[in-house]
Amino acid sequence: MNLEPSTRARELEAQLSAFMARHVYPAEHLYDEQVEAGHRDRRPPILEELKKQARAEGLWNLFLPGEHGAGLTNLDYAPLAEIMGRISWASEIFNCSAPDTGNMEVLALYGTPEQQKQWLEPLLAGEIRSAFSMTEPEVASSDATNIRCSILRDGDHYVVNGRKWFTSGAMSEDCKLLIVMGKSDADNPNKHQQQSMILVPRDAPGVRIVRDMRVFGYDHAPVGHPEIVYENVRVPAANILLGEGRGFEIAQGRLGPGRIHHCMRLIGVAQRALELMCSRAQSRVAFGKALGEQGSVREDIANSWCEIEQARLLTLRAAAKMDLDGNKAARDLIAAAKVVVPRMAVAVIDRAIQVHGGAGVSQDTFLAEAYTYARFMRIGDGPDQVHLSQLGRTLLKRYGEA
Structure with a gap:
């Protein structure tokens, strides 16, 4: 390869x-x-x-x-x-930037010509921003079949009711579109065909932002991660994506590339943290010599470099597999990267913070905010446990019978 x-x-x-x-x-x-x-x-x-x-x-x-x-x-x-x-x-x-990248991919793959004209074109032009409204506070949203938000047909419209949170991007006034996932057929015996996705204008009547969710104390303005209540939000039936019952299918198509993109960006975060750690270790003197002359600091630097290279190679292999055989065929590598890369980034940034001392947790470096991003991504787009469980099940099936 x-x-x-x-x-x-x-x-x-x-x-x-x-x-x-x-x-x-x-x-x-x-x-x-x-x-x-x-x-x-x-x-x-x-x-x-x-x-x-x-x-x-x-x-x-x-x-x-x-x-x-x-x-x-x-x-x-x-x-x-x-x-x-x-x-x-x-x-x-x-x-x-996420979540616009994933939303543009969804609209490019599944949107009707009318939906693409109204939403994809201004997104591609960078004129507006969008958000993806999936996670809910009342249920374990790592299992998307738990979602309670309802999307019910009423004549020529759908009516949306539910509560979402961590809808990244929706605090900004530049955000004009919310892609909402909810249940349109809660009684369907196939639990993966109960969900649909629908396009909801952010300024639609009944869309109410309750509060912005902070991540380790950061509010991430102007993007934000708000909690949103949808109260009898009526949108045209033409706003449904791909058709009723296709929401889970769209989510899987959306999250594969999104997960690998986060991994790519996190490698950049970790690489920058390593470079800052090296610079600090060379310039900072403690107990009569530069920090970089301390054996433990050198080990931290060396281990960080090794872990970044390993994670980068795994991410590149997943990307190449996606190109050669498609996203579905690459899902094991995507899952592995989604577990390995955020863990790696958290560890590398933590070492860099330690070398920087008080400066590492202050606003004078990018490390504190970078740490919150890396740690959050062990949850975002699916927690480690979900990816490990899915990967373990696949490997047992593949090799257990042999």
Whole structure:
């Protein structure tokens, strides 16, 4: 299996790295300042400016294969996602941020021409943002068959009722679309055909944002992860995606690429943490010598490098398998990467925090926020236990009989 990106991907990698060095890293603190200064409900001016520059340079929709995107393979996209992942908000500059990426993939794959015209085109243009409304506070949403939100037909409309939370992206005023998953046929004996997905405008009557959910104390403005109540929200029947009972099918199609994209970005986070750890270890002196001369610090650095390389290779192999044989055939590798990479990132960032001391848990480095992201991703898009259980069941079936 060839894990080398194409010539075009290498060229884009060099172009993207140069763009990040020239425009994005210097603006990292300015973004935070503008958010705190009043741009907590929509994208700050620096982000809008950088988006225009990125699009002008052709660094746009790099994640999406086919006619709607850059036409890259998953393997080609991996090093690009890693570079973008080094700053938490950088992916949006290139219109490659979650949950928009997954939502655009859904609309590209399953949307009608009318749905694509209304929602996909402005998303592809970076004019609006979107959110994916699936997780619910009252049930264990790692088992999507537990979902209680109802999507019931009423003449030419569907009526949506339910409570969701961690609907990432929906706090922003730039978010105009919510893709909602709920039950349209709760009595169907096939529990995987009870669910549907429907397109709900964020400003539809009955959509009520209750509160923003904080992650380890961070509110992640202007994106946010709000709790939302849907109270008799009426949307046209034409807003249903693919048809009634197809929600679980769409979710599986959506989450495969989304999981591997998170892994790609997290490798970038871990790599940056390793580089900061090395820099700190070289420049900081304690007990008469640089931290990097301490054996335990050297071991932490070496172990981190080994773990990043292992996780990167696993992620690239999963991406290549997706390209060669399809997402379904690659699901074991995707599941393995989704377990391994966030665990790795948490461990590497934790070591970097330790080397930085008090600075590591402060706002003076990106490490504290990076840690919350990595730790959250052991839950987001399915907790470790779900992926391990599914993978273990598959392996028992594959090898147990032999």
